[in-house]
Amino acid sequence: MFEGFSDVRVPVGTGVSIHARVGGSGPPVLLLHGYPQTHACWHAVAPRLVAAGFTVVATDLRGYGDSDKPASTPDHAPYSKRAMAADQVLVMESLGFPRFALVGHDRGGRVGCRAALDHGNVVERLAVLDIVPTAAMYQRTDRAFASGYYHWFFLIQPAPLPERLIEAEPDFFLRHHLEAWGRSGVSVYAQDAVAEYVRCFRDPRCIAATCEDYRAAAGIDLEHDAADRHRISVPLLALWGAQGLVGSLYDVPELWRERALDVRAQALPGGHFLPEEAPGATADALIAFLSESDPS
Secondary structure, eight states, X not given: OOTTOEEEEEEOSTTOEEEEEEEOOSSEEXXXXXXXXXXXXXXXXXXXXXXTTOEEEEEOOTTSTTSOOOOOOTTOGGGSHHHHHHHHHHHHHHTTOSSEXXXXXXXXXXXXXXXXXXXXXXXXXXXXXXXXXXXXXXXXXXXXXXXXXXXXXXXXXXXTHHHHHHHHSHHHHHHHHHHHHOSSOGGGSOHHHHXXXXXXXXXXXHHHHHHHHHHHHTTHHHHHHHHOOSOBOSOEEEEEETTSHHHHHSOHHHHHHTTBSSEEXXXXXXXXXXXXXSHHHHXXXXXXXXXXXXXX
């Protein structure tokens, strides 16, 4: 995977370094993954973006993959999307990209939204994959959402309950969710990518950090979102799986128009894991969006 990409670690302060893969030349694009994966989820999309003339940076979010996993605090601030977004802005700055486009799947999309709100002079364009705004999902909780997204309520339970239960069978837990949230069968996941997810997720520090990610989302992240009185001002593309839960439960375009000024939206084949279930269609949609002329 990622043939021709360089493998780097970038210090972002407070003793935290972020792991990244960098390849290509041209306008910079930052790719952020979701739970319970790593940057490896982009292995089939990243080369297509490089071939289309972009510089691609694919990172592991703090707490995930081979990025550092700092200790948390009672308010979960070290795993707030604000802290995670700041990491990524510093990564891109350190690599020589003071402005860039950002594409985020799942948790990475939530980090991307915070980056666009906190660093609107840095993030030029934002694409979010198979999510709607966090607050909207909590506010519309019903049986279907609680059943399909039970982990939102499980992972936020006080430590060490979810950590201990996941640590007992981390491989099973991860593989179960890859199968349950996708709609294309397990064969769509490259064996090398799954091996990478399993290797990283077996680390108890990763399990603890990813629980903290969700605890932050249910607390301090909602506070940050509620305090914002402005909408995302950069162009936003929302993609979602046509056979997935997000599209069946929510009016995806309408919810993003409540949070962003310039929204375009498109359903793609598959379920939650678009970069692996529909890499060609995902790459095509991203290339078209990223190649648009900037609004005057």
